[in-house]
Amino acid sequence: GAVVSQHPSWVICKSGTSVKIECRSLDFQATTMFWYRQFPKQSLMLMATSNEGSKATYEQGVEKDKFLINHASLTLSTLTVTSAHPEDSSFYICSARDGQGNTEAFFGQGTRLTVV
């Protein structure tokens, strides 16, 4: 299957700082990328959907100014957690679809964010 690479795998930052997470599709062009958040022992919660070259569409209840998403190319999307607080600590996962009719999405390995 297609490969999605997410970086970093884990990050620790201080409260008030911003953190950027990258999601890359390595062997396909990702017309649509998705960002999820997963709390311990819980399912994945979709945060936003982004299409290359356009603004991300956020799910209800997700602060767009807090979680900045950029999908500047067909192989890269970034999620920036701005002014991070301890409650933003979570596991963030991106996924991508290639727009070639494949119905499944491929997932990155996830980023464990800890805000101290």
Place this chain on the structure above:
Amino acid sequence: AQSVAQPEDQVNVAEGNPLTVKCTYSVSGNPYLFWYVQYPNRGLQFLLKYITGDNLVKGSYGFEAEFNKSQTSFHLKKPSALVSDSALYFCAVRDRGSTGFQKLVFGTGTRLLVSP
């Protein structure tokens, strides 16, 4: 809205025995159903999908799932479990969300524990 339910938080099985992880769905129209597996601190790996066609779908690592329309189920199965199959399993259905984009809606996950 489409949804899936995974009624079991955890399934325990001995190595070599058959395993079943349950999933039921609630959809309008024809469902697009998926199974993913997640290992600790990792993203999700695609196992298999049902779109149309044969009710028995074969996927990665010896897993298969049976689509049962009358019971609205899509249980994941494997004839002989391995200790390395121990992980978190998610059932998912594709849905068109309020944003207009196709997205995956995940169940709550079932932890599979295979004992030696």
